Structures are given as C-alpha cells and as structure tokens.
Amino acid sequence: MMKAxxxxxxxxxxxLKLASGKSFGKEVLVKVHTVALNPTDFKHVNVLSPQNVIIGCDYAGEVVSVGKEAQGGRKVGDRxxxxxxxxxxxxRGSFAEYLKIDGDLAWKIPDGIHGEEAATARIPAKAPTILIYAASTSNAFPDIKLAVDCYSEGNSTGLCAKVLKAAAGGKVITLLDTGKPSTPGVEYESILVYNLFGESIVWLPPIGPKFPAIPSDRTSLARLHTKLPHLVSDFKPPPIRLIEGGFDGIIMGLGELRQGKVSGGKSVAKL
Structure with a gap:
C-alpha cells in the first residue's frame, strides 16, 4: 500500500492509501522522494480531474522495479x-509514494544533483531572440522575439504581444488558450505539454476538449531525456522553497499557489 x-x-x-502496484512491460516503478508543485496541479484539482485520480506532475526518485520491456536501460537504484x-x-501521478512511468520518459539524475534540484529542472532557451514570460512561476528566462507565455493568465499574453509589437511583430506561444490576439502583427499559438506523452487526452468528458495523440512528440521527449543528464550540469535551479509536512504540506502548498502567494521560486516537498 502507498499514500497518494x-x-x-x-x-x-x-x-488516500492505494495499492502501490508494480512495474509491467515498458514501465518502471519509482519510489518518489521529492516533488515540485505547479499551478497545473491545483487547476486539475479545481476543474479538470476525475474523482480519486492521483495529482502531481514533477518528481525525483529512485527506481525500485523495472519491467521486462522497459526502455532506457533503467536499473534498480537509478535516480x-x-x-x-x-x-x-x-x-499515475507524482504526489504519491510510488509512481509508474515509461522507462524512456524520464532522465537519469547525475551525481552532484540533489533531488530538489532535479524535480524543478527546466532547460532554458538559449536563443537571444526569445522572450519567455512566466510571471510568478519558475519558468522565466530573460530573452526576446518569439514569446513563450508560460503563465497564460490575466494580461500575461497581452504583455508578451506588446513586446513583440515593439519588435515589429511575431508569435506568442501559450500554454492555455487565451483567445485571439488584438495586437496588430502578432499571432497566438496554444500548445499542450501533455501531448509529449504520446497519448490522446480528453478533459471533462463527454463535453470537454479532445487532444489527439502525437507519437512524434513522444519520440522527441524520449530523445530529450537521453540528453538531459549531460545538459543539467549547466542548469541553475530556481529559488527552492522547501515545504515541510509531506502530503499535508503539499495540500497547504497548493493552497498557497491557488491564492497567488508563491512568487519567484518553486515550492518543493519531500515524501
């Protein structure tokens, strides 16, 4: 049994206490040690999630079981x-004592990188012509031209559009559908990060939006995970705010995110 x-x-x-399960086929079972909290977590709780599904996206942990068909060369004890x-x-969800994942859809944490850092890892864009706007989340990196709006709420997309207008126009990539642009010379394009797993998605069935599986996105994610252990040494983690109290602390931390009390850093909890 496990807590989740x-x-x-x-x-x-x-x-709740749930069956912890074990790895099958292409799966790897991970003992979760550290999780990071994101706005998408409380938004799923508030609106999107069916009853009694496991919450949580970002994690770091240790392999305890490997399926016979698991890819990625994983071994028991790998972080x-x-x-x-x-x-x-x-x-499946990271806010649990154990987590099942596809073996190739994770990256191996190199020596010298702590779990708190690994759970928050984002590889910043290096191109000098990109603006990445993230408001109070930890995904912001200062650059300019193509705009990636990681916040996608309130007036964040409009602010990105104004920056691009001053630079003779361009495109704003959003993580949520923010409607049609009103700024001349600027276009919006919405992407869904969960398409990276190569599975179709239906939110709030039967009336909610449907997103088809994109196998090529999954291939790209698996390829990225083979490169991340070599790139992460250059990664500078955001300011980490360690939450005490395990699962109770996560509930408190989600409440603080929901109320807009977390700014300029990342809330992380140990399980």
Missing amino acids: LVSNRSIGARI LAGLVHGGMYHD
Missing part, C-alpha cells in the same frame, strides 16, 4: 526525474 494525494472534485484534494500527466489517472 488524489482529487476530490470541487472539495479539493485528499490523502530518475521527470514529468507525468498528474490529475488524469488512478495509477
């Missing part, structure tokens, strides 16, 4: 980190 934080619809999230689509499945 699951959705409880509009009431919020609650801690892994990555991202999963928490808030959609009853057997």
